Amino acid sequence: xxxxxxxxxxxxxxxxxxxxxxxxxxQEGSGFTYLFTVxxxxxxxxxxxxxxxxxxxxxxxxxxxxxxxxxxxxxxNSAIQxxxxxxxxxxxxxxxxxxxxxxxxxxRFGSLIVEPKGVFFSTAIGYSPEYHAEIIVxxxxxYQIENIFLSTEVEVLENEFRQEKVIDNRRLLFFDSEDYxxxxxxxxxxxxxxxxxxxxxxxxxxxxxxxxxYVDVAENxxxxxxxxxxxxxxxxxxxxxxxxxxxFVPEDVEELYTLGYTRLTERIKAEERxxxxxxxxxxxxIRMPEGTLEETLLHELFHQYMGQAGLSTQLRWxxxxxxxxxxxxxxxxxxxxxxxxxxxxxxxxxEQLEDFGFLVGWRGGGPPPDPRPYYAASLYLIYTLGExxxxxxxxxxxxxxxxxxxxxxDSMDLFVLYLSQAAGEDLTPVFKQWGFDVRPSIxxxxxxxxxxxxxxxxxNPFNWMAGIQxxxxxxxxxxxxxxxxxxxxxxxxxxxxxxxVFLTVTAAVFIGIALNLLxxxxxxxxxxxxxxxxxxxxxx
Numbered sequence: 278x279x280x281x282x283x284x285x286x287x288x289x290x291x292x293x294x295x296x297x298x299x300x301x302x303x304q305e306g307s308g309f310t311y312l313f314t315v316x317x318x319x320x321x322x323x324x325x326x327x328x329x330x331x332x333x334x335x336x337x338x339x340x341x342x343x344x345x346x347x348x349x350x351x352x353x354n355s356a357i358q359x360x361x362x363x364x365x366x367x368x369x370x371x372x373x374x375x376x377x378x379x380x381x382x383x384x385r386f387g388s389l390i391v392e393p394k395g396v397f398f399s400t401a402i403g404y405s406p407e408y409h410a411e412i413i414v415x416x417x418x419x420y421q422i423e424n425i426f427l428s429t430e431v432e433v434l435e436n437e438f439r440q441e442k443v444i445d446n447r448r449l450l451f452f453d454s455e456d457y458x459x460x461x462x463x464x465x466x467x468x469x470x471x472x473x474x475x476x477x478x479x480x481x482x483x484x485x486x487x488x489x490x491y492v493d494v495a496e497n498x499x500x501x502x503x504x505x506x507x508x509x510x511x512x513x514x515x516x517x518x519x520x521x522x523x524x525f526v527p528e529d530v531e532e533l534y535t536l537g538y539t540r541l542t543e544r545i546k547a548e549e550r551x552x553x554x555x556x557x558x559x560x561x562x563i564r565m566p567e568g569t570l571e572e573t574l575l576h577e578l579f580h581q582y583m584g585q586a587g588l589s590t591q592l593r594w595x596x597x598x599x600x601x602x603x604x605x606x607x608x609x610x611x612x613x614x615x616x617x618x619x620x621x622x623x624x625x626x627x628e629q630l631e632d633f634g635f636l637v638g639w640r641g642g643g644p645p646p647d648p649r650p651y652y653a654a655s656l657y658l659i660y661t662l663g664e665x666x667x668x669x670x671x672x673x674x675x676x677x678x679x680x681x682x683x684x685x686x687d688s689m690d691l692f693v694l695y696l697s698q699a700a701g702e703d704l705t706p707v708f709k710q711w712g713f714d715v716r717p718s719i720x721x722x723x724x725x726x727x728x729x730x731x732x733x734x735x736x737n738p739f740n741w742m743a744g745i746q747x748x749x750x751x752x753x754x755x756x757x758x759x760x761x762x763x764x765x766x767x768x769x770x771x772x773x774x775x776x777x778v779f780l781t782v783t784a785a786v787f788i789g790i791a792l793n794l795l796x797x798x799x800x801x802x803x804x805x806x807x808x809x810x811x812x813x814x815x816x817x
Contacts, residue, residue, distance in 0.1 A: 307331065308409035313387070313464070315397050315416035318490060321387025323400060327378040327408075335372065338365040338403035338461075343382050351376030362461075363566050363616060365401055388416075389526045389560040391488060392472045395420065396526045398533070398561070399464040406460035412452040418443050420468040426530050427452060429459030433530050467528045481506060482517045487524050494563060498522065501571045502578075508607050509575065512673050513582040514680040520581060521555050522574075536562050537573040539580040556581060566616020568608060575604035587679045589687035594636035598655030599672060606669050620660055626650060627657025632712035637689060658711065666700040674699035684760040690716045694759060719763055723750055726769045743772040 307329035314322040325337065339345060339357070341364050349355070355370040370378070388397045397416060404410055427434040439451040452464060476492065478485045480499035483506075487495045510517060527533045537558045556577040562570045579600040590596060601619065608615060626649075633654055645651050663671055679686055679695050686692050689708070693715050697704045703718040717725070726747050730740055750765035 307333070308411070309337065309404050311399075311402050311410065311412045313397070313399055313412075313414045315388045315414065317417055319388045319390050320383055320385050321397070321399075322383050323381060323387070325378075325380040327372075327376075327404075329372055329376050330374055332373045332376075333371070334369070335405040335408060336367055336369040337380075337405070338362065338401050339368045339380060340364065340382060340384075340400070341366050343384065345380055345382035348377070348379040350378075352378055360403075362401060362403070365403065386560075386563050389563075390470060390490070391524050391526050391560060392475075393469050394526050394528065395468050395470045396528065397464070397466040397468075398527070398564075401461060401463060403461040410454040412462070412464060414450045414452075414464060414466060416448055416450075416466070416468075418446050418448040420448070420470060422448075422466060422468045424465070424467045424529055425450070426465040427457050427462060428465065428530050429457050429462045431459050432457065465527075465530055465533070467526075482519045483522060484520070485522045485524075491524065491560070494524070494560075497570060498558070498574055501574050504611065505571075505575055505607055506578070508610075509578055509582055509603075512603060512669060512676060513579070513586045514676045515582050515585050518581055518585060519554050520578070523555070523557050524560050525557050526560050532559070533561055535559055536565070536569065537577045539577050554581070568613050568615035569617070571608055571613055572604045572615065575607060576600045579603055583676075586676050587683070587685045588676075589685055591640050591687040592689070592692055593639040593641065594651065594655040595659075595686075595692060597652055598657075598659035601652070601656045602659040602663060603669065603672065606663070619656060623653045623656040623660060626653035627661070630654060633658060634712035634714065637713065662696070662700075662704075662707075666702070671696075671699055678757070678759070682758060682760060689713055691760075694719060694763065698757075698759060719750075719754060719759065719766060722766050722770070723747060723754070726750075726766060726773065729773050739772040739775065743769040746772065 308327070310324075310326040312324040312326075314324070316322070327335065327337070329335075338360060349370075351373040353371045353373070355368065358367045358369060360367040368380075372378070384400060387400065388395060390396075397414065399412075399414070402410070402412060425436050425438060427437050434457055437452070437456050439453050439456070441451070442449045450466070454462075473488055475486045476489050478487070478492070478495045478499060480502050483499065483502045485495045485498055506517065527535070537556065539556050558570075558573055558577065562573050577600075580596060583596060583599060584590070588596060588599075605615065605620060630650075636651065636654060636658075639645055639651055663669065667674075675696055678698055684691065684695070686695060693704055693708050693713075697718055703720065705715050705718045705721070708715045716722070726743065730744050730747065746765045746769035750762045750769065753759075753762035753765060
């Protein structure tokens with residue numbers, strides 16, 4: 278089938294008068310031709326051709342994890358070398374005049390289709406930049422194309438293709454290296470297809486909706502869920518939640534990097550919350566390094582479970598950092614190999630920053646304009662805390678404390694307060710050093726309230742009330758009721774601040790009244806001295 282489709286594509290090119298051929302002696306000049314044939318089931322066939330009239334040296338990227346066929350004429354000193362790209366080797370070669378090179382292979386996930394959306398995302402097109410390259414995409418004419426992007430190392434171009442030809446039921450799109458900068462390029466074409474009936478696969482309280490072509494993908498997800506869900510529940514101190522998982526495909530270049538998401542659409546008290554019981558995973562994870570699917574699943578599940586436990590999206594950086602860190606650490610526990618080292622990348626970013634206060638502004642739904650430093654810095658801080666204070670155990674204790682008290686963590690003050698309790702150490706100085714504006718810990722505040730009651734505020738008429746609130750705060754703190762203790766300290770601090778003001782205002786009011794009365798009395802007396810009496814008038 279693969280050979281037939283490639284042959285048909287080439288015949289179509291000849292029919293429409295295109296100059297691309299497969300024989301070296303028929304090609305004018307030197308250069309590469311890439312032909313991608315997109316099948317209706319999502320498979321793609323990749324055909325690469327290189328011809329030259331003169332001798333020289335060149336290279337191109339070839340797949341590392343897929344077998345491919347090759348035909349070499351006039352090629353010498355060829356070598357396979359590692360490249361900087363995870364999925365590809367660098368194939369280098371010398372060639373004589375009239376040389377001809379042909380490489381072809383097939384890839385199941387070259388086109389991802391989750392009806393009614395589909396996307397063709399080419400394999401990496403990498404080659405010697407001094408040579409010309411032409412790219413042809415051959416796909417069904419029944420696909421309703423929505424977006425076309427060319428993505429290189431230096432730019433993303435939209436709808437930059439040379440021409441489009443439709444013959445019978447096939448559509449061919451032509452791209453030329455003269456139209457873009459860079460020698461590593463990918464083509465992304467999003468399109469709409471007729472809808473099909475979805476199937477549902479369940480595991481525990483997880484339900485997955487997907488097209489039947491991806492049953493094996495869904496089964497890999499349920500297998501990972503079965504393996505890790507108990508650990509997620511234990512860490513967050515939550516029972517199993519009913520969750521529906523849906524697969525989606527990226528519709529543009531930006532969405533390639535959104536591996537999964539949990540929508541923030543439900544509003545409670547004007548604050549965005551997670552859409553309950555539903556997560557979404559990008560089909561592109563199937564094409565990512567190993568471990569990416571499992572990590573993405575755990576990351577999105579942790580968002581749901583942490584939200585249920587009381588961690589608000591008002592602390593988005595904590596949500597993202599924790600979801601990343603906990604997913605990575607759990608996978609390490611279970612011996613799952615990760616193809617990408619996110620922690621190392623986060624450390625490289627975090628160690629260059631001195632002030633992390635910008636993270637506080639990241640709230641609710643949607644990523645910031647440039648999300649990379651936000652995600653990296655969030656993971657770096659959570660990783661650093663874990664390394665210093667007990668790893669996963671620190672956050673296990675954190676969720677145990679906040680769920681037992683039933684408090685919602687929606688501010689830096691509360692997060693540091695309860696994390697300090699989990700760590701058994703006041704972490705306020707640590708966060709202040711990182712640039713966060715955090716109130717002193719409750720222990721420090723109780724000490725300061727006591728000092729203010731005992732010294733300098735004896736004339737405060739509410740001093741004794743502040744003392745009662747302090748006593749209650751201590752008792753509640755010993756019982757582990759942190760939020761209630763914090764409210765008592767807030768009240769005590771208010772009384773200590775308001776008392777002198779109240780005394781001053783009250784004194785001022787009384788003084789004002791007294792002065793007003795004296796003024797009136799003085800005025801009356803003055804009026805009495807200046808006027809003759811009736812008896813005096815009559816005598817006169």
